[in-house]
Amino acid sequence: MMLGILVGISSLAVLTAIGEGTKRETMQRFKNMIGTFDTIIVRPGGGQFRGMPTLVNVPQTLKFDDARSIANELAEVKAVADVQTAFDIDVKYRDRLSSPAVFGVSANWLALRSEDVADGTFFADEQNASLARVAVVGADVRKDLFPDEDPLQKIIRIGDVPFQVIGLLAPRGAGPAGGSLDNIVVIPVNTASRRLFNRDFLTMLLIQIKNPERGTEAAEKVTMLLRERHHIQPPALDDFTVTNPAATMAQMTRARNTLSKILTGVAVMALLIGGVVIMSLMSIAVSERRKEIGVRRSVGAARADIIVQFLLEAVLVSLAGGIAGVLLGWSGMQIATRILRLPQILVWQPFVISILLSLAVGIAFGIYPAWIASKVDPIKALRS
Amino acid sequence: MIKIENISKSYSRGETGVVDALKETSFTIAPQEFVVVRGASGSGKSTLLNILGCLDRPTTGSYRLDSEDVAGLSDKQLSQIRNAKIGFIFQSFNLLPRTTAIENVEIPMVYGDGHVDRNRAQSALERVGLGNRADHFTTELSGGEQQRVAIARALINNPALILADEPTGNLDLAAGGEVMHLLQALNKEGRTILLVTHDDAVAAYASREIVLRDGQIVSDHSQNKARSPEG
Numbered sequence: 001m002m003l004g005i006l007v008g009i010s011s012l013a014v015l016t017a018i019g020e021g022t023k024r025e026t027m028q029r030f031k032n033m034i035g036t037f038d039t040i041i042v043r044p045g046g047g048q049f050r051g052m053p054t055l056v057n058v059p060q061t062l063k064f065d066d067a068r069s070i071a072n073e074l075a076e077v078k079a080v081a082d083v084q085t086a087f088d089i090d091v092k093y094r095d096r097l098s099s100p101a102v103f104g105v106s107a108n109w110l111a112l113r114s115e116d117v118a119d120g121t122f123f124a125d126e127q128n129a130s131l132a133r134v135a136v137v138g139a140d141v142r143k144d145l146f147p148d149e150d151p152l153q154k155i156i157r158i159g160d161v162p163f164q165v166i167g168l169l170a171p172r173g174a175g176p177a178g179g180s181l182d183n184i185v186v187i188p189v190n191t192a193s194r195r196l197f198n199r200d201f202l203t204m205l206l207i208q209i210k211n212p213e214r215g216t217e218a219a220e221k222v223t224m225l226l227r228e229r230h231h232i233q234p235p236a237l238d239d240f241t242v243t244n245p246a247a248t249m250a251q252m253t254r255a256r257n258t259l260s261k262i263l264t265g266v267a268v269m270a271l272l273i274g275g276v277v278i279m280s281l282m283s284i285a286v287s288e289r290r291k292e293i294g295v296r297r298s299v300g301a302a303r304a305d306i307i308v309q310f311l312l313e314a315v316l317v318s319l320a321g322g323i324a325g326v327l328l329g330w331s332g333m334q335i336a337t338r339i340l341r342l343p344q345i346l347v348w349q350p351f352v353i354s355i356l357l358s359l360a361v362g363i364a365f366g367i368y369p370a371w372i373a374s375k376v377d378p379i380k381a382l383r384s
Numbered sequence: 385m386i387k388i389e390n391i392s393k394s395y396s397r398g399e400t401g402v403v404d405a406l407k408e409t410s411f412t413i414a415p416q417e418f419v420v421v422r423g424a425s426g427s428g429k430s431t432l433l434n435i436l437g438c439l440d441r442p443t444t445g446s447y448r449l450d451s452e453d454v455a456g457l458s459d460k461q462l463s464q465i466r467n468a469k470i471g472f473i474f475q476s477f478n479l480l481p482r483t484t485a486i487e488n489v490e491i492p493m494v495y496g497d498g499h500v501d502r503n504r505a506q507s508a509l510e511r512v513g514l515g516n517r518a519d520h521f522t523t524e525l526s527g528g529e530q531q532r533v534a535i536a537r538a539l540i541n542n543p544a545l546i547l548a549d550e551p552t553g554n555l556d557l558a559a560g561g562e563v564m565h566l567l568q569a570l571n572k573e574g575r576t577i578l579l580v581t582h583d584d585a586v587a588a589y590a591s592r593e594i595v596l597r598d599g600q601i602v603s604d605h606s607q608n609k610a611r612s613p614e615g
Contacts, residue, residue: 295478298439299537300467300495302460379434382478 005278005318005361008271009325009354014332015263016350038212039112039245040219042070042205042226046238053203054101055086060201061239064193066229067205074225076209076218081109082189083204086197091141091185092157098144100137100183102158104192110136112208120152120167128188131195136167140183156185161196163187212246219244271357274321275365282314282369286376293373294381303374310373314366315359322358326351385545385576386413386436391445393431393599405431406442407599413578415544418571420587421580423596429580430549432596436578437470437547438462450544467495471538475550477530479522485509485533486518492541508536512566528559535566546570548579552586564589 043053044062064082071080084104091098103109107125110116123134135156142151151165163185172181193199209218219242226240227233286293293306301309330351393406406428413419423429434440435447438454447454449465457465466472479488489505509518512532522530531551538546548567552560560583568589571577581587595603 291478292480295480296491296495297463298437298466298472298478299492300463300541302463302495304460305463305495378439382474383430 005271005274005321005358006325006328008267008269008274009322009358010327010329010332011270012264012267012357013326013329013350013354014336015260015267016353038209038215040207040209040215040222041243041245042207042222042240043203043243044201044240046241053085055084055197055199055201055203058201058203059239060199061230062202062205063200064202066226067202069229070205070207070222070225074218074221076211076214076221078208078210079108079112080106080208081112081206082106082202083109083206084189084192084197084199084201085203086192089159090157091145093145093151093154096145098141098183100141100144100185102192102196103184103186104189104196105186106189109186109206112206115170115172117167118170120165122167122186123188128190131191132188133161133163133191133195134166134188135163136169136186137165138169138182138184138186139171140180141185142168158185158187159196215244215246219247271361274318275361278314278318278362279365279369282310282366283372285313286310286369286373289373290376290381291384293376294378297376297378298382306374306376307367307370310370311363311366314369315362318358318362318366319355322355322361325358326354329354385415385417385450386411386578387448387451388412388436388442389446391432391435391442391447393428393435393440393443404599406435408445409596409599409601410445411594411601411604413576415576416571416574417592418568418577418590419579419592419594420590421578421594421596422582422587426598427596428599429596431599433547433549433578433580436545437472438465463495467492468541469543469545471535471541471543471546473531473534473538473546473548473551475553477522477527477534477554479530479533479537481523482521484519484521485514485525485536488522488533489536489540492537496541505536505540508540509533511539512536513562526559527555528562531555531559531563532566535563535570539570544574544576546575546577548577550581550583551579552581552583560586 042062044058044060045053067080067082070077082105086102086104088099089102091100091102107123107128110122117136118139120136122136123132126132127134135158137145137151137156145151145156146154151168154165155162156165157163169182169184169186175181187196189202207218207222209215211218223238223242226242227238230239232238296306296309297303389410391406391409392404394402394404397403409428409432421429421432431440435442436449438449438457441455449469454462454465479485480491486502486505486509489508490500490502493500493505506515506518509515512535514529514532514536517525517529517533522533525533531554546567551563551567555563564586567577567579577590579586579590587593590607592606593603594601
């Protein structure tokens with residue numbers, strides 16, 4: 001009879017725990033990647049694009065002038081950061097080697113992500129303008145190149161160009177695809193463009209908007225402006241893509257909420273069925289144990305004592321189902337975490353709520369049989 | 385000990401109307417009496433026993449137990465009286481199945497002060513000669529042993545009044561004799577005993593006999609207490 005409670009509680013616990021866990025994790029990963037939620041991303045090329053845009057895999061359509069124009073002409077925009085990204089560049093310090101992503105960015109990039117350096121400094125606009133060879137390294141690169149040295153002021157070689165390390169980025173953790181966001185070296189975008197890569201186009205623009213609530217409108221404005229600058233007349237396809245991470249995430253959250261609503265409904269149904277089963281089995285128990293009730297009444301049990309006894313039994317059964325359900329749910333969650341490759345989630349509230357819920361089911365569905373038990377006529381019960 | 389005045393009890397029996405189980409019955413029982421109530425089936429014996437045992441309430445009339453009027457008491461108060469002052473012994477023993485002898489004896493303690501004293505339960509079993517059967521399940525005991533467990537259960541809270549409904553009805557002669565010896569000993573300790581029976585041999589143990597017919601007392605007299613079960 002505990003099965004319904006067990007199934008109900010375990011699925012409820014797992015679902016809420018996984019739902020809550022993934023929600024937090026998705027938020028965190030998006031935040032890791034883009035820094036803030038008041039940001040719009042523009043990258044070159046139209047249509048679907050997966051992975052990280054770099055100098056070798058994007059069309060050369062997004063220019064520095066596009067970035068300036070967006071920053072200067074659109075009232076909705078607070079700031080624009082230029083980004084030029086390349087992968088698989090060898091970065092060396094003495095005999096040590098690392099292959100991080102190299103980010104050429106404008107000086108406002110770090111502040112726009114509302115981040116700060118962990119140590120040292122980030123470069124300023126002047127250093128960008130003067131093509132300074134300075135670098136800020138991520139936590140993974142620091143581990144690779146400077147396992148037991150202070151990296152600040154050291155000279156590293158990016159490609160074959162020497163750079164001075166002036167700062168360390170704070171660790172950022174995993175991105176939406178699961179990979180590390182710390183395996184990077186950040187240098188001024190002008191230095192990257194002219195001294196390192198010799199490329200005059202950008203791989204990404206980070207646009208911070210003034211009013212995060214109106215991200216969709218701002219994204220529309222950016223699109224219109226870029227179409228005009230690139231002389232694109234629909235139905236011709238855009239040679240750039242504007243994404244609004246907040247909107248994308250909201251959509252994902254909605255989809256997941258719908259799913260978890262359905263599953264929660266199923267779990268609640270299972271709980272109710274479990275409760276009804278407890279009620280009917282307790283009712284059977286009452287009629288089978290009429291003699292016991294009579295005996296207990298004759299030796300001094302008041303009606304209230306009988307109610308308490310049978311209610312307690314129902315609650316114990318339900319609670320046992322609930323605890324078993326929580327254990328099952330916990331193991332199920334560990335398995336789901338492995339299979340779905342979710343990060344380890346430590347959410348305990350659903351389990352506490354589940355225990356309380358099974359307690360409530362026991363009381364709600366145990367009270368009626370207990371009341372029936374208390375109404376058993378001891379005289380008839382003793383004579384039978 | 386017991387004083388009932390003009391007690392009546394009627395039941396409604398569907399279409400046929402009202403059945404009077406007891407009609408205007410009155411009597412007094414002094415402490416330490418051993419009273420047997422006799423009468424044919426339907427004469428009102430069981431109804432009387434249930435009312436005296438606070439399991440049932442009279443339709444009219446008053447019942448004083450230890451000079452306390454039971455009429456106005458709540459379910460909880462009546463339960464406390466049953467727990468502290470009255471010990472029941474039934475024809476069918478009414479022990480709980482899947483339960484050991486000593487656990488049966490302990491049940492009334494649960495509803496008293498709530499403190500279950502295993503030593504006290506053990507002494508009660510020894511008192512009825514079943515000290516070595518404490519951990520046997522009730523189904524493993526003979527009829528006579530089961531009834532003695534029931535007597536130990538009735539005694540556990542040291543009640544002044546023992547109500548027995550055909551206590552030997554399901555027992556053979558020897559076992560019935562043992563049970564009656566026990567009841568006689570309890571009476572000599574100072575407990576009031578009221579016993580319902582058909583059996584002349586059982587009735588012979590009592591010091592007073594009340595005979596009921598159609599819900600009324602037709603005879604109430606003391607009898608020669610000296611008559612021993614053997615003679």
